[in-house]
Amino acid sequence: MANSSGLDNLVPWYDSNNDFKDLSNFNMPDISEILTVTPATTVKTPVMPPPPTDQQFPSLNEAMKAINNFTRAYGYTLISQRSKADKETGEKKTVYLRCDRGGKFIPKVNDDARIKSRTSRCVECPFSAVLDYNIVSGWGLRIRELSHNHDPSLITTHPSLRHDELVKKQQQIEAQLYLGTPAHKILEVLKKEDLETSIKPQDIHNLCQILHRKFLDGCTLIQALLTILPEEGKWIFNWRADHHVPVPEAGDDFEESAMITAMPLLNIVGHTATGGTFYIGFTFIQDEKQNTYKFVLNCLRDVYDKLNLVPPRTVLVDKDKALINALKQVFPETNVMLCIWHINHNFLAKARPMIRKELVEIHSIDDPNFDKQVHEKWQQMQHLWMKVVNTATIQEKNEIWREFKQEYSDELYQPVVDYLESEWLEPDTA
Template sequence: MNLPIPKVYNSADKLFQTVQRYAISQGFALVKKRTRKNQRGELKNMDICCDKGGVYNSSSGPDEETRCRQGSFRLINCPYELRAARRNNEWHLEVYNNEHNHIFDNDISGHPIARQLSEQQLETVTAMTAAGSRPREIVSTLRHNDTSTLVINRDVYNAREWLRQQNLAGRSPIQALIDELKEGNFTYKYECNDTGSITYLFFMHNESIALTRQYSSVVLMDWEEKIDYQWALDHFARLFNDVPKPGVIVTDRKTALMNALKITFPNSVNLLCVWHISKNILKNCKPQFPRETENTKSNEWKSFLSKWNEIVQSVTEKEFEEKWSAFCITYTNKSRIIAYLEDTWLPLKEKFVAAWTNLYFHLGTTVTSRVEGAHSTFKAYLQVSTGDLYWVVSNQKKEFDAMVASERIHIPLFALNNPLYMNIKGKVTTFALRKINEQHQKANRAT
């Protein structure tokens, strides 16, 4: 079979790419069998063969009979071979053996070399992996960018593992993590057990520490169920040795955490996340109401939830007592629900009812959703196949930098040409600018 393609090229890469495209169009694929360099280390010769050329080495593993009985192989010693040589700074191509010992494939996607990622595709995989994208999402993007690509999920998994090994550079993930913390401007502490395994790890970027120390009025915390709260809180508390400790700490209702906070931050007020409370009430109370169907829509549950929210928003203790008494009368027939609320939540009313929480400077923060969003992103990195703490830390830092950069360049329209914001736009968050604008509008209306 003659090759209906040029025989002379200005580079070895261009030569190989051209013959590969032709081979794939015919139903087979090529690989580089052998390359040779001159004394100066420059590539001078290249042998190219069919990707079904060669045979498997039977010197290791099962015996030949077992391999033939149990295995399926791609290599069948196909003799097809091309040879390329560099002469006078040009690459010349010739057909050394024009024979194949197999039929060509109508679907070339079964050949790994035909699915090899280009440099541009590898850059896409790298960027999307760093952003926490899953393999199937990356494959969809690659196929959208190039409808002719044959890439499959396995190719992306392999590329991600290759990237991971490149980043590790022969180190274990935990060694790479410690190196990243040392070199990445982090403050960190860890403890090991008798076998040398790390059992506790606390780390925080120094820029985050500076922000935490400067804006410590309200702190949000989201924790896993099983954790040594005291060890982590002790190290967190050391950040405030020479500055005021947090005035308010908002958490979920975890007794062990709440007890640990009393020890570590005895002068801080621990408020409970009202969103988590609502979720718990939904779980424990809604089953006591008639189940809604497509044909029957009951407003009883919505009414119950509305009345409970009114109790939570009570601005005085008297209002709270009145609304709670009325609530108990309304739901006299829901004794289980009343008992659940009295036993579980009313003893903690000072931590979530407005009549008490408004006594403290909490900046309107009564939920932990913002920190949970960050925690969810953190865990998403760990849940991918290549996920480890090193991967998380290195990519979270990039995400943090990107968020800060985005805040600096995205200025709300109301602040663009307004002299009121001239000295602060680009220096404070968009959220802060909007809060200032709200107060500015209120002041204008008052006058």
């Protein structure tokens, strides 16, 4: 700061009485004699400081854990680059560390061919350190190169940090996966416990795949299922193996093995008086042929007989003739009816494009009420169709069906009319 005497020396050159008339004899004082400036002494702290080197660790794992617990707060991490072992004992004595971005950058495309597209984080960062083992003091850290050539990054971008945290929380995540909790829900729980968690959804998916392969233990999905069923509750199950089905051997391509496990799932459910449903059985089938369905239904019939249950009075199915024929053979006393939900679902798939096409010619597709108009048109068509379905006599059905064809006599709807008539109103269906 300037002292008061120096400021007094500055003031007299201005005098309101002389109105700046005579400034020729005024001598500007030397500022350097008045102001004394002392520059502040600052110490610049590195944005990415190195781990402390004044600590000793009893094991290599503890040393790496402590180092990366420190570095994660500053947006980088250290990984092992190479090591040296004792020639006599074979135990590691020196481990060379580098920043995880210290590798050589590999471009996505080379000169010869396009390789798998992935992002490379390596920027040849020069930072390096060494962990040395001393039989007395244990493992100690020394820094070889202090500088980085990149900015700090999010902890979720460091695979080694995510791996360490995943191992730490693996038991908790496994329990959630066993209950069928999706990855994003598991991650929400982890973030509630720790907002700075480094785990990403892909890490949970990868863990799920590892557990899946461990569970299979070289078996096919069906083999693994047959192994675990006796241990999981009181399941009644049966199976058969067809000798003509090829069994994948070691070294087979994944696509060939996948063909064995791509089996349709046949759900067998019951319907309550209050409109609810409950599961009766699950069946993985090789194909959707009559003999396959017959084996499944015979297994179901055996369960009914063992439990002294009355065979079902009515069974609802889609229009799978192989399944209908198998039902008539195994449960001859059971009425087989078509499921109206399947009928309407297929009907909608055929009719909706035609309705949209008709309304596009009248209204703009950009109209905010366009989808509502399509839905209302479909409701009208479905209402008239349900009158056909719910008729009590053939004569009444024919009358309502003529009304339906007259209402939708436009050439645009002819494919829908033909579909309903040939698929759902033929003699063996109606």
